[in-house]
Amino acid sequence: MTRRTPLNEAHRKLGARMVDFVGWDMPVQYTSVIAEHEAVRTAVGLFDVSHMGEIEFAGPGALETVNRLISNDLARCQDGQAVYAGLLNDLGGFVDDVVAYRFSPERILICVNSSNREKDFAWMKARAEGVAPVDRGDDFAQIAVQGPNAVALVQRLTKADLSQVGTYRFTEGEVAGVKSIISRTGYTGEDGFELYCATDDAVKLWDALLEAGQPDGVKPCGLGARDSLRTEMKYALYGNDIDDAHTALEAGLGWIVKLDKAGGFIGKDALVAQKAAGVQRKLVGFELTGAGIPRHGYPLLKDGVRVGEVTSGTQGPSVKKPIGMGYVPTALATEGSTFDVEIRGRAVPAVVVKTPFLKKS
Amino acid sequence: MSDSIPQNLKYTKEHEWARVEGKTVVVGVTAHAQEALGDVVYVELPKLGATITEGKQFGVIESTKAVSDLYAPLSGKVVKVNDALTGNPSIINTDPYGAGWIVEVEPSDTEQVGKLLDAAAYAELLK
Numbered sequence: 326m327t328r329r330t331p332l333n334e335a336h337r338k339l340g341a342r343m344v345d346f347v348g349w350d351m352p353v354q355y356t357s358v359i360a361e362h363e364a365v366r367t368a369v370g371l372f373d374v375s376h377m378g379e380i381e382f383a384g385p386g387a388l389e390t391v392n393r394l395i396s397n398d399l400a401r402c403q404d405g406q407a408v409y410a411g412l413l414n415d416l417g418g419f420v421d422d423v424v425a426y427r428f429s430p431e432r433i434l435i436c437v438n439s440s441n442r443e444k445d446f447a448w449m450k451a452r453a454e455g456v457a458p459v460d461r462g463d464d465f466a467q468i469a470v471q472g473p474n475a476v477a478l479v480q481r482l483t484k485a486d487l488s489q490v491g492t493y494r495f496t497e498g499e500v501a502g503v504k505s506i507i508s509r510t511g512y513t514g515e516d517g518f519e520l521y522c523a524t525d526d527a528v529k530l531w532d533a534l535l536e537a538g539q540p541d542g543v544k545p546c547g548l549g550a551r552d553s554l555r556t557e558m559k560y561a562l563y564g565n566d567i568d569d570a571h572t573a574l575e576a577g578l579g580w581i582v583k584l585d586k587a588g589g590f591i592g593k594d595a596l597v598a599q600k601a602a603g604v605q606r607k608l609v610g611f612e613l614t615g616a617g618i619p620r621h622g623y624p625l626l627k628d629g630v631r632v633g634e635v636t637s638g639t640q641g642p643s644v645k646k647p648i649g650m651g652y653v654p655t656a657l658a659t660e661g662s663t664f665d666v667e668i669r670g671r672a673v674p675a676v677v678v679k680t681p682f683l684k685k686s
Numbered sequence: 687m688s689d690s691i692p693q694n695l696k697y698t699k700e701h702e703w704a705r706v707e708g709k710t711v712v713v714g715v716t717a718h719a720q721e722a723l724g725d726v727v728y729v730e731l732p733k734l735g736a737t738i739t740e741g742k743q744f745g746v747i748e749s750t751k752a753v754s755d756l757y758a759p760l761s762g763k764v765v766k767v768n769d770a771l772t773g774n775p776s777i778i779n780t781d782p783y784g785a786g787w788i789v790e791v792e793p794s795d796t797e798q799v800g801k802l803l804d805a806a807a808y809a810e811l812l813k
Binding site: 549552647 | 728
């Protein structure tokens with residue numbers, strides 16, 4: 326059965342092209358992926374991300390319970406702060422990558438990938454020691470407002486002082502009269518917010534942002550632009566660039582792994598051992614130096630021998646180059662290393678580059 | 687972008703068009719095709735002088751999200767390729783029947799073009 330967000334009809338009215346995305350009927354584009362991508366880089370874009378899941382831990386001991394489940398450390402955060410983290414399996418691979426919001430030590434909300442919502446909830450239920458998780462996914466809609474004009478747009482619609490809400494901080498307040506969690510987070514590399522509101526309020530919030538955003542050059546944006554924007558930042562997509570078989574260290578996400586935190590976390594032992602033994606393969610970002618576009622699943626070759634495969638790839642609309650990611654042996658993971666991407670039987674040369682691909686001026 | 691179907695062209699079921707120009711035939715993709723593809727970001731063209739075969743793949747067209755094969759409407763030798771597509775593939779989106787042409791072919795069988803769909807039949811196919 327296909328699931329629909331509360332904004333489904335709004336997307337159709339805007340002429341969106343709808344596709345199935347892990348069981349959800351979602352807009353892939355409204356007019357053009359490139360135009361929507363550009364709107365986010367230069368003005369502001371709106372994304373319906375209501376398909377994302379939310380899982381809540383509430384009650385005494387919530388922080389301690391969640392901190393055992395995630396690789397990052399909520400104890401080092403203040404109330405009103407969020408962290409990007411892994412839910413790791415016992416081998417240090419990803420069950421999912423998430424954002425955990427600390428409202429208080431007794432209330433933590435975790436935003437999870439739509440594709441993993443049921444799996445994550447079952448895993449949390451099985452592995453949580455203390456407070457039990459509650460699946461709040463049906464209660465929340467989520468709208469991402471992203472781009473250099475995003476802050477000004479949202480500020481015009483709220484009394485909350487957004488200058489006090491720094492990166493990976495959040496506050497609660499009304500936006501366009503809609504009670505929201507206003508989170509300074511995103512998946513595009515641009516400044517902006519992710520707004521969580523009640524499912525029933527989503528249309529009101531969406532319409533208000535679209536209307537108020539006209540002078541800001543606002544555009545509704547689909548999953549196509551979301552993917553090209555995140556790829557240019559080398560932000561991982563679960564199922565492509567990270568999964569249960571690749572560890573957080575291999576994924577280059579050591580910074581979200583706090584091996585020294587009190588109480589430890591699931592997957593820690595495996596990562597400690599891997600760190601001591603040395604990481605054998607790494608997720609790299611590369612540019613093609615020959616003609617073509619790297620795509621998910623294409624083989625990576627060194628001297629004709631398969632050494633990995635492309636996990637994500639695209640023609641970057643802002644970087645204006647064919648770019649990709651993939652796991653390669655550590656010896657090939659340093660900047661300037663070269664290998665080939667096999668595209669329809671041809672070996673097309675590629676070079677490992679510094680990431681993010683997009684360099685901010 | 688118009689979805690109107692030019693009357694003077696011939697069409698394939700795979701959404702390529704063919705236009706007879708004297709002894710050669712110009713080939714491209716239809717407005718419907720580019721609309722369905724979305725933003726075209728890469729075109730893999732055959733080499734000049736290459737032989738293409740009716741119904742077989744002769745190139746590749748890639749949009750931001752998808753990779754699609756180009757199928758030859760007719761057999762023959764490639765006598766021109768649209769090199770402008772290498773630097774600016776998006777002209778397939780903006781002018782699919784004009785500046786966005788893909789190759790020009792010298793047919794090996796002059797009868798083949800006549801057997802392609804006419805505009806009315808192609809319009810029927812899109813319904």
